Amino acid sequence: MKQRLALVLILGLGIASLVVVQRRHEHATASANAVINMVADAQRDTLRAPLQLTRLSDDEETRIGDDLADHYAMVFRADRVSDDDAINRDVQRIGGRLAAHANRKLQYRFHLIRDKNFLNAFALPGGHVFIGLGLIEIMNTEDELASVLGHELEHIDHYHCVERVQLEAQMRKLQLGVVGDLVQLPLTIFEAGYSKDQEAEADREGILLAVAGGYSPYGAVSMFEKFARLHHDTTTQPNSPPEELSQLALETLAGYFRSHPRPEERLAQAKQVIREHRLTSQTAQTPLPSSSKS
Numbered sequence: 139m140k141q142r143l144a145l146v147l148i149l150g151l152g153i154a155s156l157v158v159v160q161r162r163h164e165h166a167t168a169s170a171n172a173v174i175n176m177v178a179d180a181q182r183d184t185l186r187a188p189l190q191l192t193r194l195s196d197d198e199e200t201r202i203g204d205d206l207a208d209h210y211a212m213v214f215r216a217d218r219v220s221d222d223d224a225i226n227r228d229v230q231r232i233g234g235r236l237a238a239h240a241n242r243k244l245q246y247r248f249h250l251i252r253d254k255n256f257l258n259a260f261a262l263p264g265g266h267v268f269i270g271l272g273l274i275e276i277m278n279t280e281d282e283l284a285s286v287l288g289h290e291l292e293h294i295d296h297y298h299c300v301e302r303v304q305l306e307a308q309m310r311k312l313q314l315g316v317v318g319d320l321v322q323l324p325l326t327i328f329e330a331g332y333s334k335d336q337e338a339e340a341d342r343e344g345i346l347l348a349v350a351g352g353y354s355p356y357g358a359v360s361m362f363e364k365f366a367r368l369h370h371d372t373t374t375q376p377n378s379p380p381e382e383l384s385q386l387a388l389e390t391l392a393g394y395f396r397s398h399p400r401p402e403e404r405l406a407q408a409k410q411v412i413r414e415h416r417l418t419s420q421t422a423q424t425p426l427p428s429s430s431k432s
């Protein structure tokens with residue numbers, strides 16, 4: 139009898155702590171989203187101002203990026219289960235193929251955020267790309283994953299990320315050279331997106347990078363078509379979530395939509411890039427091995 143009571147107690151405690159962990163995490167994701175939405179609007183105005191920034195050396199940028207990546211990885215630590223699963227292997231493999239063709243010779247690293255409710259991706263200076271499991275779960279092909287990783291990689295390759303850090307440090311009076319000072323920068327500034335011109339550049343260059351890595355440019359087309367449909371569904375029927383997405387997933391997706399140009403504009407530009415670079419024959423996409431839907 140005593141043993142059974144002890145077992146029930148242990149089970150109860152286990153379940154209670156699971157619930158606490160889950161709640162805490164959901165709260166963190168939800169409040170981060172509210173901030174992303176506000177920051178996204180504020181950033182757009184700030185970024186219209188002309189910048190006078192001194193270019194940092196690659197070494198300096200890498201040091202800053204590594205510090206930030208270590209710091210932000212802790213935010214998502216609760217979701218890390220194993221470094222060796224199929225989806226993570228796909229992310230590393232496809233990311234590696236793209237990174238080999240980037241203009242800047244940095245040490246590019248890809249981090250999977252194991253959160254089904256995180257439908258977003260972002261890049262940090264020095265070569266760090268983060269992508270949420272939720273975003274990968276709405277993909278069907280390697281080419282779609284390549285289009286998203288390629289877009290983020292180009293934000294690094296074209297100095298968008300490091301300029302964002304320099305600008306934020308200037309505005310917040312933080313010292314770039316002081317270890318620990320920059321980790322005060324909230325993650326949201328990287329998730330909030332960049333100027334419209336920078337987003338368009340990352341889309342164009344990301345498509346060409348994906349092609350250089352051996353992927354179809356139509357991965358970007360099918361991804362933007364998917365975003366356009368989700369954007370339409372989430373704005374016209376907010377009460378019937380498409381693709382069985384949770385409320386929290388829908389919120390992160392809304393944050394993504396607010397921080398990027400309209401999917402229709404991105405789709406139109408992607409088709410134009412494909413025409414201009416005579417890539418119309420490269421339509422074949424490869425099913426994503428880790429995707430259950432492919």
Ligand SMILES: [Zn+2]
Nearest residue numbers: 331332337340
């Ligand atoms: Zn972007």
